[in-house]
Amino acid sequence: MTAAASTKTGARPARAGRRPPVAWVGTVPFLAYTGVFLLLPTGIVIWNAFKGNTGGWTFANITGLNTGLVRSAFVGSLELCVISSVVGAILGAILAYAVASGDPDGLIRRLYIAASGVLAQFGGVTLAFAFLAAIGPTSGILFHASWFYDFPWGIAVIYCYFQIPLMTLVFLPAIDGLRIQWREAAENLGGSTWQYWRHVGAPLLAPAFLGATLLLFANALSAFATIEAWEDQISYVVPQSISTSLISEVGLANVHEGDALAAGMIVMVVIVMSGYFLLQRRAARWQR
């Protein structure tokens, strides 16, 4: 079949099977950019993790990760991330449902989505200081609420400040994807609200919910600025350990150990994100 004959002006139709390699070209700018600024740095970190201080190759940095202090940092990270992601996911899902079940063009929905977009990025110094202002003794609202300094529950509350908005942003499309017809079909078949959620709503939302929770987990894992600005006296979590190994001025700086810690973190997040990815594919089936 001659492609030119099928159109008036001779332009090649979109489904031309010839010259597929040319189509590749379109992805080159993106691949080049992310290759240099995302994949290459990641590769450098992993590469350096296996280099010793004297320049040779070594596993010492990796095996050094098994010391008590580093283990406790990883455990600390896991605790904080699990708590803030589970609590953030549940509360965020509730908020997303509250927003989604209202007027899609209404003011409240716009307000909460705009707020979520901003607060999901709100972290670091300003968040720590906002909470300090809220709980501090002089101008604070909640006087001497010193349990905020407890790890992990205190700081987890602060983490929820950006986890809940992130969850709302990520989970809202999933709830929007619940067709009203399904609810009505359940009604017509005589089902109650509880039965609807148990047999229709929850199974449909489960993959998206779990996927979003994993996303929150990964987000909490990599958060650094907030906990560093809040209480930097103890390296509770791995990013702080990495920071110590990079900037310690009392002789504890070991850049390669920092790289090994970083490589350990990368492994953790790759596992988590693969899980997220698989769950998203399942969830996407219902979201068309």
Added chain:
Amino acid sequence: MAALNQPLADLAADLTGPAAARRPSGLRASQRRRLNAFRYVAFIVFGLFFLLPLFAMVRFSFEGAKPGTWSVAAWTQIVSYPGPPPLLSSIEITLELAAISSAVMLLLVVPTMIWIRLRVQWFSKVMEFICLLPLTIPAIVLVVGLAPIYNKIERYNVSALMLFWAYVILALPYAYRALAAGLAAVDAKTLSEAARGLGARWPTVMFRVIVPNMWQAILNSLLLTVALVLGEFTVAYLLSYVNLQTNLFEISRSSENAGVLFSASAATLLFAFALLLILSYVGRRLRRGRP
């Protein structure tokens, strides 16, 4: 039987109306009331949780030198704080960074996404994976690897505006989600085939046919990028650049007058929030404007 009329009517409206209408009008009145009660409680509780620290921050920013007095000094200081470096200059740099990062991000991602959707569909999974990576690779890890690359960049240009290279990467997960949702809602294949059938070349298809249908998503991703750049701290800090957040961090560590810290943060938040809100309304007008 009569009880079914209302649900059926709504069903019809839903099938013909815009897909976004999610008003659960098929619910019985008591369920509707319960739902509304739940919604109001949720909004109030969450609203309080989010507003409390913000309110404390704003209140602290109006405090005078002695506790108990009030003054707007902290707010005027946003413009006049000398530094070094002056706060105003780091605000400028951050705003410029936001503009550059959004522009580069859109230029990089939108054509690629459309191209993939039309020509190399299997690649979309790869792109999605790459775009989500930055959300999970901690900035502190990324910077360790970015440092040597930035050292090379600095031989050509030492300005803090060079941070945009990294910021585009950081914005990818949020922007990609928004753009992907927008592109999915557009029947790209049909539109492109129609346009190509009428003799359009690929650039025309992409920029004059598909992109105009994605305005809402493009605006969303733009705004998410801006919000990210305004709040970004870790990368700038670890690469020894000065932006708004690192400047605020320095002020918090070195000055006893923390008022400007709170006022600048509150101003940033309000600014980003106002932008996002305004653009959600612009999006509605654009949507309504189409026949």
Added chain:
Amino acid sequence: MSALVKAAKSEGTLNVIALPNDWANYGTIIKDFTAKYGIKVNSIAPSDSSAQEVTQIEQKKGTSLAADVLDVGGSVATASTSLFAPYKVATWASIPAGLKDPSGLYFGDYGGYMSVGYNSAKFGTITSLSQLLGSKFKSAVALNGNPTEANAALNGVMMANLAEGGTASSIADGVNFFHKLKAAGNYVPVQATPATIKAGTTPVVFNWDYLNTAAVVGQSASTWKVYIPSNATLGGFYFQAINKDAPHPAAARLWEEFLFSQAAVGGQNLWLEGGARPSEQAAMTSNGSINKTAAAALPPVMGTPIFLTQAQATAAATYLAANWAKAIS
């Protein structure tokens, strides 16, 4: 010297790092240097730690953004000598032998004693560290930084160690003291800054005495007092070094000459006015160039000063790395 001045002026700029304006009077020192020589001073990242200074010169190597001169703690100085260029200032002989590297790679600039700054209106007068364990000090006591990262914080713990009867070779008693402090609910794990002192979050601060002056923390001199234990007089010095790959080498050396000048308006006296003890203090007192009023205003030092050796500091850091987190969580 005049050739140096000319070369420095033609360079026109100097990059300094980690020099907060209210740290040992650096704000005035920078202003005076610029006023005297017309050289613009870029003050990079004032709140950086010593190790971050080293990271910066490594990261920005070969660019015009690298810091020209560094002001670092002892352990960082000795660990990073491969990055420094040797230089001996004109007043080299006045610097005590124990405070300089023989080849001129680093040299002590100023120091102070570890102290406790506190609000005397609220807490009365502190005469011994063990008072801090009392119930009056609930949620009040803070360090300046993380002991596993920051020199000042490590020395804070070491001072408590010495006050509790420990020796400089083992910091275990100090860690134990803070453990007791935490158990009593008196320890606040927030980094003490002037802002947190003003907010009332950290009304009692362990810090170098020149950082605990009322002027620096922004409190009234009538209520803010500084206490240096007589049984735990722990001193610490910082060191100057010149970046081997400094983008402005002549300006860097001129800066060092300015800092170590014994003139009435030279660096040494300016540091003294900031409450720090300049390294050439002994020599300047004998030759009369010292600012006597400022010297008299320094907090009295009652006990025998102790300075940590490199080995002791490393041992302390290692112990802290293994035990600090456990002790105060």
